[in-house]
Structures are given as C-alpha cells and as structure tokens.
Amino acid sequence: MTTFHDPTKPKHVADRFENKHAAPVGSSAVVATTEEVRVTTPPEICGMGHRMKRKEDPRFIQGKGRYIDDIKLPGMLYMDIVRSPYAHAKILNIDTSAALAMPGVLAVITGKDLAAHGLHWMPTLMSDTQMVLPTEKVVYYAQEVACVIATSRYIAADAVEQVVVDYEPLDVVVDPYKALDDEVIIRDDKELKTNRIWHWEVGDQAATDAVFANAAHVVKQYMHIPRIHVASIETCGMVANYNPATGKMQLYMTTQAPHAIRTVFALVSGLPEHKIQVISPDIGGGFGGKVPVYPGYVVCAVASLLIGKPVKWIEDRSENLQADSFARDYHLEAELAADADGKIVGLRVNGLADHGCADAAANPSKFPAGLFSICTGSYDLQAAHVNFDAVYTNKPPGGVAYRCSFRVTEAVQMIERMADMMAHDLNIDPAEFRMKNFIKQDAFPYKSPTGWEYDSGNYHAALRKAMDMIGYEDLRREQAEKRARGELMGIGISSFTEVVGAGPSRDYDILGIKMFDSAEIRIHPTGKAIARFGTKSQGQGHETTYAQIIAEELGLPANDIEVEEGDTDTAPYGLGTYASRSTPTAGAAAAMAARKIKAKAKKIAAHLLEVNEDDLEWDVNKWQVKGSPEQAKTIQEIAFAAYTNHPQGMEAGLEATDYYDPPNLTFPFGSYICVVDVDSGTGEVKVRRFVAVDDCGNIINPLVVEGQIHGGLTMGLAPALFEEIVYDENGQCLTGTLADYLLPTAVESPKWETGHTITPSPHHPIGAKGVGESPTVGAPPAIANAVVDALWHLGVRHIDIPITPEKVWQALRDAGVTE
Amino acid sequence: MSKHTITLTVNGTEVTKEVEARTLLVHFIRDDLELTGTHIGCDTTSCGACTVMLNGRTVKSCTVFAVQANGAAIETIEGVANGATLHPLQEGFWEKHGLQCGYCTPGMIMSAKHLLAKNPNPTEEEIRWGISGNLCRCTGYNKIVEAIQYAAAKMQAAEEVPA
Ligand code: FES
Numbered sequence: 001m002t003t004f005h006d007p008t009k010p011k012h013v014a015d016r017f018e019n020k021h022a023a024p025v026g027s028s029a030v031v032a033t034t035e036e037v038r039v040t041t042p043p044e045i046c047g048m049g050h051r052m053k054r055k056e057d058p059r060f061i062q063g064k065g066r067y068i069d070d071i072k073l074p075g076m077l078y079m080d081i082v083r084s085p086y087a088h089a090k091i092l093n094i095d096t097s098a099a100l101a102m103p104g105v106l107a108v109i110t111g112k113d114l115a116a117h118g119l120h121w122m123p124t125l126m127s128d129t130q131m132v133l134p135t136e137k138v139v140y141y142a143q144e145v146a147c148v149i150a151t152s153r154y155i156a157a158d159a160v161e162q163v164v165v166d167y168e169p170l171d172v173v174v175d176p177y178k179a180l181d182d183e184v185i186i187r188d189d190k191e192l193k194t195n196r197i198w199h200w201e202v203g204d205q206a207a208t209d210a211v212f213a214n215a216a217h218v219v220k221q222y223m224h225i226p227r228i229h230v231a232s233i234e235t236c237g238m239v240a241n242y243n244p245a246t247g248k249m250q251l252y253m254t255t256q257a258p259h260a261i262r263t264v265f266a267l268v269s270g271l272p273e274h275k276i277q278v279i280s281p282d283i284g285g286g287f288g289g290k291v292p293v294y295p296g297y298v299v300c301a302v303a304s305l306l307i308g309k310p311v312k313w314i315e316d317r318s319e320n321l322q323a324d325s326f327a328r329d330y331h332l333e334a335e336l337a338a339d340a341d342g343k344i345v346g347l348r349v350n351g352l353a354d355h356g357c358a359d360a361a362a363n364p365s366k367f368p369a370g371l372f373s374i375c376t377g378s379y380d381l382q383a384a385h386v387n388f389d390a391v392y393t394n395k396p397p398g399g400v401a402y403r404c405s406f407r408v409t410e411a412v413q414m415i416e417r418m419a420d421m422m423a424h425d426l427n428i429d430p431a432e433f434r435m436k437n438f439i440k441q442d443a444f445p446y447k448s449p450t451g452w453e454y455d456s457g458n459y460h461a462a463l464r465k466a467m468d469m470i471g472y473e474d475l476r477r478e479q480a481e482k483r484a485r486g487e488l489m490g491i492g493i494s495s496f497t498e499v500v501g502a503g504p505s506r507d508y509d510i511l512g513i514k515m516f517d518s519a520e521i522r523i524h525p526t527g528k529a530i531a532r533f534g535t536k537s538q539g540q541g542h543e544t545t546y547a548q549i550i551a552e553e554l555g556l557p558a559n560d561i562e563v564e565e566g567d568t569d570t571a572p573y574g575l576g577t578y579a580s581r582s583t584p585t586a587g588a589a590a591a592m593a594a595r596k597i598k599a600k601a602k603k604i605a606a607h608l609l610e611v612n613e614d615d616l617e618w619d620v621n622k623w624q625v626k627g628s629p630e631q632a633k634t635i636q637e638i639a640f641a642a643y644t645n646h647p648q649g650m651e652a653g654l655e656a657t658d659y660y661d662p663p664n665l666t667f668p669f670g671s672y673i674c675v676v677d678v679d680s681g682t683g684e685v686k687v688r689r690f691v692a693v694d695d696c697g698n699i700i701n702p703l704v705v706e707g708q709i710h711g712g713l714t715m716g717l718a719p720a721l722f723e724e725i726v727y728d729e730n731g732q733c734l735t736g737t738l739a740d741y742l743l744p745t746a747v748e749s750p751k752w753e754t755g756h757t758i759t760p761s762p763h764h765p766i767g768a769k770g771v772g773e774s775p776t777v778g779a780p781p782a783i784a785n786a787v788v789d790a791l792w793h794l795g796v797r798h799i800d801i802p803i804t805p806e807k808v809w810q811a812l813r814d815a816g817v818t819e
Numbered sequence: 820m821s822k823h824t825i826t827l828t829v830n831g832t833e834v835t836k837e838v839e840a841r842t843l844l845v846h847f848i849r850d851d852l853e854l855t856g857t858h859i860g861c862d863t864t865s866c867g868a869c870t871v872m873l874n875g876r877t878v879k880s881c882t883v884f885a886v887q888a889n890g891a892a893i894e895t896i897e898g899v900a901n902g903a904t905l906h907p908l909q910e911g912f913w914e915k916h917g918l919q920c921g922y923c924t925p926g927m928i929m930s931a932k933h934l935l936a937k938n939p940n941p942t943e944e945e946i947r948w949g950i951s952g953n954l955c956r957c958t959g960y961n962k963i964v965e966a967i968q969y970a971a972a973k974m975q976a977a978e979e980v981p982a
C-alpha cells in the first residue's frame with residue numbers, strides 16, 4: 001500500500017506551504033485588471049499580443065504533418081496485442097504455437113518472456129506498479145496479455161486471433177465502495193492484502209468542524225465525477241528502432257513528456273540513458289492521455305531490442321478507449337456551510353478515488369489527489385477539510401488528466417455545484433451569491449484555507465463582464481416568463497479558479513524529477529534563431545507562441561525563430577506539456593533565456609558603439625545610446641558581431657539556456673454563463689448560449705488563446721452532457737468505440753462566445769498564467785448548474801454529469817412533470 | 820489472401836498496384852502510395868480523419884476496400900493545393916486558426932470541399948451539419964466554421980470576377 005503519510009496524523013498542505021509561499025513571490029500591491037491586450041512590437045516583429053497566424057500550420061493543412069503512424073523505417077515490423085476478455089481472471093496457459101506457425105510472424109511475446117528480463121512489471125508515474133504483460137492473472141478487461149510481432153499489420157492482427165489463452169475467471173470488483181470491503185483482493189501481488197491505495201487529508205479538520213457546528217445553513221450532496229477518456233483523435237503508438245551495431249535505441253513515441261520518459265526507460269530497462277533517444281513527432285492531441293507509459297510501448301521497445309529491427313505499434317481506437325488510462329472517477333460527498341447572511345464559511349469533502357487496477361495518475365508525487373485542494377475555489381471561506389481514500393477496482397489503471405491540471409476539474413465541479421445549491425436554497429440569485437462570497441481583489445495574494453497562495457485575481461470583474469455579455473438580467477426575466485408558461489429554461493454560472501504551472505521544485509516532482517522546464521536559444525550570425533524546449537506541443541501552438549515570447553524580448557521577428565521540441569538528443573531537459581504548464585514554466589524559461597542573451601548583447605553593443613554599457617537603453621529590437629537613439633545596434637547587427645567582432649576576452653556566440661523553477665503556481669480564473677432549454681418531453685438539453693470570460697494573465701497570442709478556450713469548452717461540454725466510460729457488472733467496457741462513447745460534433749458544440757479580462761501573474765516573467773485547461777475545468781459546472789436551475793422549482797436539486805436526456809427525463813418523471 | 824491488380828487515379832496521377840482483397844483504401848493510400856496526409860482515428864467509421872474524395876464525393880476511406888476504388892478517381896489532401904498555391908480552404912484554416920493538432924484537418928478540409936461543391940454559400944448551420952461526420956478534439960469547431968466561411972466567401976468572390 002502506498003501511504004503518503006500516517007492517516008492518524010493528518011498532514012495538511014498548509015503545513016507544507018508554511019513560510020514558503022509566504023515569501024514575497026511578487027509585489028503585495030494589488031495587481032490591476034485591464035481588458036486591453038498589451039502589444040509593444042510592430043507586426044513585422046510579432047511579439048506578444050499579436051494575433052499571429054500559426055507557424056506550424058502550413059505542413060498540417062497540406063497533409064505533411066509527421067505523426068507516429070507516418071513514420072516508416074526500412075525493415076520495419078508490426079506489433080499487435082492479444083487482450084483479455086475478462087476483467088479478473090487467472091491465466092492458466094498461453095498457447096502461441098499456432099500463431100508462431102503463421103508465415104510472417106516473428107515472435108509472440110508473453111509475460112514469461114518479459115519476466116526473464118525483469119520487465120513484466122513497470123512503475124507508474126505515481127510510484128505504484130503496473131503489469132506490462134501478466135504472468136499470473138489479468139486485472140482488467142482488454143488488458144494486454146501477449147504481443148505478436150509480424151511483417152505486416154494485417155498478419156499481426158491475424159496472428160492475434162491464433163493465440164489461445166486459457167483463463168479461469170475470478171470475482172470482479174467494479175464498485176469502488178465494494179472494493180473497500182476487501183472481500184476480493186485485486187492486487188494480491190502486494191504485501192498488504194487490501195484494495196486501499198492511499199489515504200489523504202488536507203485542511204484543518206477541527207476548525208472546519210467548529211465552523212460547521214455554528215453554521216446557519218448547510219447543504220450536502222453526493223456526486224460522482226465519472227470516468228472519461230481523452231480520446232485524442234490520434235491514438236497512441238510507437239516506432240522503436242534499436243540498432244545493435246551502435247547500441248542506440250530510438251523511440252518515436254506519442255508522448256507529452258519525452259525527457260522524463262527517456263529517464264524512466266533508462267531506469268527500467270537498464271539501457272544507458274545516452275543510448276536512448278526519445279522522439280515525440282507531431283502529436284494528434286494529447287490532453288493528458290499521452291503522459292503515461294502503456295504496456296504497448298514497453299513491449300514494442302523490448303521487441304525491437306530482442307529482434308534488432310524497427311517495430312511499430314499503433315493502437316486501435318477500441319484499444320485506446322478500453323485500456324489506456326482514464327480520467328476522473330471521483331466519488332464525492334460534499335458539505336458547504338454558510339452563515340445567516342449567506343456568506344460561505346466552511347467546506348467539508350469526503351472523497352473516494354477509483355483508480356482501477358493501479359494508481360497510474362500523473363500527479364506530482366506529493367499530491368496523491370492532485371491539486372484537488374484548490375476546492376475552496378473562488379470563495380473566501382474560513383475553514384475547509386478534505387478527506388480522501390483511493391482504491392483498486394478491476395478497471396484499467398488510471399487517474400490521468402482529461403485536459404485538466406491534476407484533479408482541478410473534480411474540485412471545481414464540486415464547489416461550483418455546491419455554491420449554486422446554497423444560493424438556490426437561500427433563494428439568492430446565483431450571480432449575487434457569488435459576488436458576495438468572492439475573494440476580493442485587494443485580498444491577493446490570497447492564502448487559502450488549504451494552503452495555496454493565489455497569485456492574483458479579480459473575480460468580480462470577470463463575472464460582471466460575463467453577465468454584461470450575455471445580458472444576465474434580461475435572461476432572468478425571460479426565464480420567469482417562460483417558467484410561468486411551463487417552459488424549462490435554465491441559466492448556470494461557474495466562477496472557477498484554476499491552479500496550473502507545476503511547479504516549484506521544493507514541492508513538485510514526478511518520480512523525483514523536479515518540475516522545472518527549460519529553453520535554449522541560439523542566435524545565428526545572420527540574426528535568425530533556433531529555440532528548443534523541454535515541453536512538447538500536441539496542438540497548443542508552441543512553435544508560434546514561444547517564438548512570440550522571444551520576439552517580444554529580443555525584437556527578432558517571430559518568423560525568424562525556429563522552435564523545436566520533442567527530440568531528447570537535442571532539446572534541453574524538461575518535464576513536458578500537460579497541466580497547462582508550458583507557458584508558466586517553459587514560456588518563462590524562454591523569456592529568461594532571452595534576457596540572458598539581451599544582457600550579453602548589451603556588452604557587445606557597448607563594444608561596437610564604443611560607449612559604456614550604462615549609457616545604453618533597450619528599444620524594441622536594439623540597444624541605443626541614451627539621449628542619442630540614432631547611435632544604436634540592432635539585435636541582428638549584434639548577432640553578427642557575436643561571431644565576427646566580439647570584444648576580446650568575451651566568449652563568442654550568442655546563446656543561452658534557462659531552467660526555470662517557478663516560485664509559485666499560477667491561478668487563472670474565469671466566469672462562464674450558460675443558458676439551456678430543456679425539452680420536458682424528451683429530457684433533451686440544448687445549450688442555447690454560452691459566454692466564457694477567461695483571465696489567464698497577459699496574452700501571448702489572442703488567436704491561439706481563443707482557440708484553446710473554444711477547444712476546452714467543447715471538451716467541457718463533452719463530460720457535462722455526453723461522455724462516460726461505462727462498465728457492466730462483469731467489468732466489461734460498454735463504451736469501447738466512438739460509436740458508444742460520444743464525442744461532440746460541430747452540431748452538438750454550440751457557438752462559443754468568449755471574452756477576457758487581464759490580471760497578470762505578479763511572479764511570472766511575462767505575467768502569463770496558462771489557459772489550455774481553464775475551459776474544460778470551468779464549463780461542466782456552468783452547464784450542470786444551468787440544467788438544475790431549469791428544474792429547481794420542480795424539486796430537482798442535483799443531476800450527476802453526464803446529464804443525458806434519460807437522466808433529465810427521469811428527474812422530470814420523479815417530479816411528476818412527464819408520464 | 821487473394822491479390823488483385825487495381826488501377827486508379829490519385830490526385831490526377833494514374834497508379835496501378837497489386838493489393839490484397841481485404842486491404843482498406845486508407846491503408847492503400849497511406850502505406851502503398853505513402854500519402855500519409857489521410858489519417859486514421861477510429862475503427863467504427865465515426866471520426867472522419869480518413870475522409871477522401873472518391874469520384875467527387877467524400878468517403879471514409881477506412882470503410883472502403885482498395886479494390887472497390889478500382890477505376891475511380893481519388894483526391895486526397897495532398898492534391899488539394901494548386902501547386903504552390905493553397906486552396907481557399909487551406910488558406911481559411913490557416914487564417915482563422917481552424918486547426919490545432921492538425922490530425923483531423925485533412926479530413927475536415929475534404930468534407931468542407933465536398934460541402935462547398937454542393938452548396939457554395941452555406942449557412943453556419945449547414946456548415947456544422949456538413950462537417951458533422953468529422954470529429955475534432957482540439958478546436959471546439961467555431962474556428963473551423965469560420966475557416967469554411969472564409970473559403971466560401973473567397974471562392975464566391977473568385978467566381979464573380981469576370982474572366
Ligand atoms: S478512421 Fe475514423 S472514420 Fe475512418
């Protein structure tokens with residue numbers, strides 16, 4: 001059992017943060033909010049704030065992207081996987097003879113083969129263990145049982161059918177509450193015979209109990225944040241290319257974190273790290289699903305090592321949905337307390353995390369429930385206590401993100417539903433209720449009862465703007481009129497606070513590797529540049545936005561800067577792209593590396609202009625003499641001099657690397673308002689309007705930010721109304737294809753209306769906060785609150801997401817509205 | 820497995836190849852012709868990443884056998900631009916930020932091309948239905964709709980210019 005601390009002695013996040021975040025991470029002055037996107041460079045330079053068209057697009061729009069399945073190496077073999085038809089079963093025998101007899105089949109790899117090399121188990125990113133291939137039993141439906149290597153993908157698929165596995169079915173545990181009984185032990189490989197994985201507490205229990213004892217109002221609700229799957233349109237895959245002559249292993253891999261994966265591969269396989277090159281090519285969407293290492297990757301690499309030829313493995317969609325790490329699956333019992341004036345005072349949450357057969361979350365190691373403790377949200381309350389248990393069940397391993405920063409979505413869904421419920425119970429308008437309870441602008445940096453130090457915010461401004469954009473007061477009038485006519489219309493608000501940009505090395509690591517990130521910039525003699533990063537875009541647009549950050553700092557045109565990521569042989573080490581951390585960490589590193597270059601450029605300029613460094617000032621793209629700006633050297637001239645005419649005694653060249661260790665996380669926020677119409681006959685929910693006002697601090701590229709928000713909103717709509725991974729009582733996955741697991745199309749996805757406020761992060765070098773996940777976090781409760789708002793007068797208090805027509809219809813039936 | 824010789828036109832060039840009867844058109848295009856712009860995203864004809872034009876109408880090439888395309892004219896994303904000049908749809912996707920990871924983009928562009936051929940001036944609603952066989956996980960679709968509107972306007976304007 002992985003116990004992170006003794007549950008009898010609650011360790012509070014607050015303890016860990018004491019005297020750490022209290023250090024002044026920024027100015028304590030109130031950070032002002034604006035709406036104007038700051039632009040300081042002309043369009044030909046295209047620094048921050050420009051709506052620059054993306055530099056990466058030309059290859060994609062012409063079909064010239066290079067994704068994993070596009071990689072074809074000479075002599076390449078193909079791997080396919082035999083999967084378990086049972087969720088829990090002993091393996092009695094695996095007969096590979098018929099498969100091996102087929103022409104074109106080179107090998108069938110089983111758990112026993114891997115055990116001979118000690119590779120049949122692997123660590124998860126949460127320091128749990130997970131089977132690569134089983135030797136004793138399977139613990140989830142569609143688990144990898146054996147891998148076939150053949151000369152073509154068709155032959156490999158044929159051979160999978162010929163592998164005969166004898167199973168002895170065991171009792172299956174699907175319900176996490178049943179798992180707590182320990183009647184059936186799922187992980188009997190472990191010393192402690194229990195399904196419990198960890199227990200975790202945050203906040204001050206005694207103070208919270210005291211607040212609840214004196215509270216005038218308490219609302220209480222159980223909710224399930226169901227299991228969902230990122231389902232990026234590209235599935236996962238690998239091309240492993242081991243060269244026996246050089247001893248070098250090249251791993252082309254759909255990974256969001258190539259450097260960390262290289263280190264893990266080195267530690268697990270025993271191959272020296274300098275002989276492993278992980279290359280993450282163009283990635284067709286990640287959203288967290290391409291952070292973990294899946295068994296397929298490991299066997300593919302082992303196969304190439306054993307056979308000495310390149311081996312390709314590409315998942316089918318059904319394998320992807322049935323066996324890759326899932327997200328969410330939190331069961332929450334929440335209580336919110338308010339005083340007689342309708343002021344929220346306390347929050348209490350009991351949670352149960354269903355991790356499937358392994359804790360394969362990708363959380364920072366000290367945070368088993370991720371950053372769930374952001375759960376007090378945008379509200380200023382006195383005390384909070386969160387109590388969590390995690391269990392194993394017979395489901396695929398998991399706990400990864402679904403476009404969200406480590407469990408923030410679960411926290412926000414809970415607090416925003418609870419806040420709405422309290423407002424409705426007290427008969428206060430939900431907007432007014434929020435305005436009354438928000439943390440005030442002058443309270444930032446704000447220390448939360450669970451130990452966070454929120455960097456900056458202006459929650460009132462964001463909500464007010466959203467209300468103005470959507471015409472809130474008019475909508476409430478319309479709703480009253482409709483209600484009088486028996487029509488069901490609802491208005492839902494979500495005013496969320498995110499926590500992203502993990503993170504400061506004192507508290508944040510994955511498997512011990514600190515969560516800094518990096519940038520390396522080299523300026524060539526002719527004033528063009530290449531910049532490399534430890535992160536890896538999966539569509540976020542880093543090739544453009546990182547170039548814009550550097551353009552802002554150095555005045556080099558963004559189009560003259562090539563951005564590269566994803567090759568561990570060339571890029572500096574970093575922890576990768578997930579949890580909206582790229583801008584807060586690597587984006588900061590880009591600015592810091594550029595500033596190092598600027599400092600050296602100043603010395604070169606002083607030498608060229610024959611003046612003292614102190615006499616120079618920076619202007620957009622040049623160092624100029626104070627008071628006589630016609631005497632200046634542009635960054636291009638300085639770059640040329642750095643290789644042709646640099647001062648004696650100075651190193652030649654113009655380049656810098658920065659490993660950025662953020663002093664704090666960043667706290668993006670926003671207010672979303674959703675209007676729904678509910679069909680009382682069918683229970684269908686139609687999102688009529690949706691306004692999203694986001695504040696992600698300073699904006700690098702408004703076009704890219706809008707794109708990130710739109711995409712995140714559709715990925716927030718998805719679990720709110722459509723998506724859920726469902727298992728039957730035997731642990732069979734009932735949603736294993738895109739025909740059963742419903743991704744929104746352009747028809748279901750509404751026309752998003754977006755706006756912004758800008759409250760910079762005081763501690764981030766460019767004042768940015770990260771935005772990719774805010775909308776996925778903020779949208780579901782806005783939609784759920786809108787549906788409940790439409791039905792509240794009928795006695796409906798809560799509906800779990802996904803809010804399907806069937807659930808609404810049932811609620812209406814229970815309320816006596818439909819037959 | 821029986822083999823068949825097929826001859827078809829792909830992006831204006833005639834090709835003759837031997838294929839297994841069961842070879843999917845998408846695998847033929849990607850693996851045999853090495854035109855990897857056409858993608859695969861599912862196994863239930865749900866995602867549209869594999870959309871190509873077959874005799875002027877869109878098909879999901881994961882659900883067509885290569886032998887069924889014998890004698891047909893196929894157009895893939897690689898054939899959409901006119902030499903170095905981008906098609907208005909490609910331009911629109913770039914201008915309007917109609918793509919993020921780019922994985923759905925070739926299929927989206929093919930579906931949009933078919934839509935505009937049938938309906939040069941579609942409403943937003945018609946555009947949304949026109950691409951409803953194509954899933955995108957990144958963009959939230961707003962900007963794809965704008966990209967198609969951009970292309971429609973540009974193609975209409977080009978039509979109206981007297982020769
Ligand atoms: S690959 Fe998904 S529809 Fe063809």
Ligand code: FES
Nearest residue numbers: 919923955956957
């Ligand atoms: S751009 Fe990534 S799936 Fe559409």
